Amino acid sequence: MTIENQNGNSIGITSNITDGDRSTTFDVEKLVTGNPNTQSRLSYTFPSTRDITAYQLESDKTKNDVTHRLQIVFYNSSNVIIKNITAPSNSGYKIYLDSPISGVKKVVLTTSSSTGNTLVYDLDVFNDPMPEPIYLNGLLDGKPLTISSQNGTIFGTTLSVTDGNINTFHSIEKQDKDSNKNNTKKTHLSYKFTEPVTISFFQLKADKTPPFNTASLLLDFLDSDGNILSSIRQPAFNGLKTPLDSPIENVSSVVLRSGTYEGDTIVREFNVFGDGTDPGTDPGTDPGTDPEPGHSGKNALLVIKMISGLEKEYDLTVSQIQDFIDWYDGRADGHGKETYMFNKDYNKGPFTARKDYVAFSKIQSFEVMEYSK
Structure with a gap:
């Protein structure tokens, strides 16, 4: 990529964040x-214009700041800004x-900070089609969400956005500048857990809020005292696990x-997902060993699509597939180990065993x- 100063003039070249090596920065x-x-x-300029569907950015927080201050800016062939992502995810995951x-001709990674530098590990953009979202398997599956106003007046509950069906929906009403009228507006959906949880992902499928080109919503995470943690x-409202x-x-x-006074927002699905930091590596099941040697002989191909876009395939018995599904469902409910071990009994070469560990938090679908x- 071309290294530029803050005026956009070229002052060098680096491949440190496009080489796939996290040790180069x-x-x-x-x-x-x-x-x-x-x-x-x-910056990077394409030989011809491209359509961009996703990006992947990994960085540290900006020094002397509570977050990072990076921006990803997309230009057309006339060097006019098409889109500026002012707060891109820096998690290292592929974000659709x-x-x-x-019509993207040039991509620029820049900063808005005047207080600190930002260490970047990796940056990439993609033009592959967005995968079909898979709903449920989260902490809000089938849970009734409370419908309320800004001041806490409760109007009831809804299951329409936690049922895994995008044909059912709930309309979050716009705010009103008149505080008296605002008290009657159904502007909030909420859920209170029976005990505190750790959340690593969210999933939201919503329509655009008229007249905007986005879903004008806010997602808050609160502690037991009602303070906003984040x-x-x-x-993101495309329905993918984010x-x-x-x-x-x-x-x-x-x-x-x-998040607006302008229009109501139709929400079709909403979910959050549990802790993805469990360091355990033994899921308690070895799918490389058939627990039922006398099984009927039916097999199945398990294809796991990772959030990174990588696909993994495993040829397993039906009972081994069920073991995996049981682990996945349990992990989605916040139980069990973070990783699942596949014991590969083929292409061992000089090794006595080959084991493949797949992390729950890295799985997009299977x-x-x-x-x-």
Whole structure:
């Protein structure tokens, strides 16, 4: 990528954040008034325009800040900004955009900070189609969400956004500038857990809020005293499981609420997902050993699609598939180990054993295809 100063002039080249090697990095320097030669931008220009559907960014927090201050900016062939992602996820996961960005000629990674540098490990953009979302398997499956106003007036509950069906929905009403009228507006959906949980991902499928080109919502994570631990403005609403930049601990309640006075927002599905930091590596089941040697002989191909876009395939018996599904369902409910071990009994070469560990928090979806021997 081309290293640029804050005026956009080229001052060097680096491949440290596009080589797939996390040990190589680039320090995006802070903006300095009167010193245009700071290395505050990285850019790449495509030979021809591209459509961008996703990005992947991993970085540290900006020094002297509580978060990172990076931005990903997309330009067309006339060097005009098409889109500016002002708060991109820096989790290192592949993040699909709510809608593709067409006609991209140049991509720029830059900073808005004048207080600290930001260490970047990896950056990439993609043009592959967004995968079909899979709903449920989260902490809110089938849970009734409380419908309320901004001041806490409760109007009832709804199951329409936690049932795994995008054809059922709930409309979050817009806020009103008249505080008296606002008290009657159904602007909030919330759920209170029976005990505090750690949340690593969320999933939201919503329509765009008229007249905007996004879903104008806010997603809040609250502690037991009602204090906001973290808040996401305009969360991704494409229906895919979206990673938080870092897990949020001790969450007692989640709140999805209106972020506008302009229009109502239709929400079709909403869920959150548990802790992805369990260091355990033994799931308690070895799918490389058939627990039922006398099984009928039916096999199945398990195809796991990772959030990174990588696909893993395993040829297993039906009972081994069920072991995996039981682990996955349990982990989605916050129980069991973070990783599942597949014992590979093929292509061992000189090794006595080959084991493949798959982390729950890295799984986007999976498919099972049965066949007979």
